Amino acid sequence: MNKKYTYVWVSLIVLIFGIIVIPKIVDRMSSGTVVQNDRLNGAVPESDDELGYILLNGQKRKVPSFSFINQDSVVVTDKDYLGKVYVVDFFFTRCPSICPVMTTNLVSLQNTFKDSKNFGIASFSITPEFDTPSVLRQYAQKYEIDTSVWNLLTGDKDGIYELANAGFNIFAAEMPEVPGGFEHSGLFALVDKEGYLRSRMDKFGNPIVYYRGAILEQDKTNDHGETEEISILRTDIKKLLQE
Template structure:
């Protein structure tokens, strides 16, 4: 091998050494700081995860079934204006869910007065609504629901009082929203809870945690905020419901 060839190899080796010392560390730094755009499925997954975490900025948790966040099931009912309302009409809105009937002589009246109070507090938010499902559809026709809404002062255009198939309604309550409703009747009508469910803009059931770190799932809706608690010692939860609605509206 000639001296000239040897000098060429030495020169090339020297250039590679300098490149490794000066250039490669900068490339590594750029990768670590995400300055370089990575192609492929991995980069898309990372990007989606970051956006998702940034979008959810409240401390409200999801109701999970086998580790999967529970979403509102598909439904279709007729509202007080004779319009067909489905779960898709509520996408993009934060809303409260209740199950009631207009002739209820006990908890339904305070439940709906509480909802009207909540409605009035969030009257400036076009992305807030209420979904009220009647559990006595044979009585609660659209005309009856409309009169009921007017009597209670329902003004929010996103508050639908709905009537439909009884079996589908009970299924939606007990399984869809985890709110107890029974088709057993007593002297006061159907047995049902006075709880509200809270739904976020993407259609997921949300709530705060209880003292044991578990999701509350629903909110006690029949005790007025001003009362503090009822005669049985149950504490009102309208205050925390208002706080959590505000959190979801800001997500």
């Protein structure tokens, strides 16, 4: 083929690629999906009814081992949750902002699955020096938390921060300049009966990884236009309970 025509065809293909593909890549970058996919990839489920696994370095990510005490001063470990579908969050009882919303949403989930023996919740305090078992018991009473299925956990501070930031990749840090003196993400993690982190997929086939816990379900959206995800979390819990 004449080189002149070869160059024309190559230029045409490049032009078509730029028109069709590049805008989609830019859109995914602006929405954060490319970054999220690079950080924590998820296995594509076999069907739309299944939830994906969260992958790290090609391996299904499992909840790391943990051991803390609950509101009744009883030692609770990750092994106590095996066989249960459960939700994990990080909070503190004196939190003046998102924690009351998060706890209210979790109470809603607790009440939805009150008849299920295979559902649980684990809430880890990021201010364990203040959130003693007695303080956690008072918090449980205030929000009508069913402690037979929901553990409010406290203990070694470094261990809790390691679990949050490295174990779950859910941000938590001391920040004296913010209300309450601590910053955390307000995300919920979903764990299956075998201890694996699970989530539904977004429209690009990537796992959403975590569920927004700091928007009340009845509010639908927050001031930033983000939608609540408690309703979809409830649906996904039901799916895992049936596995």
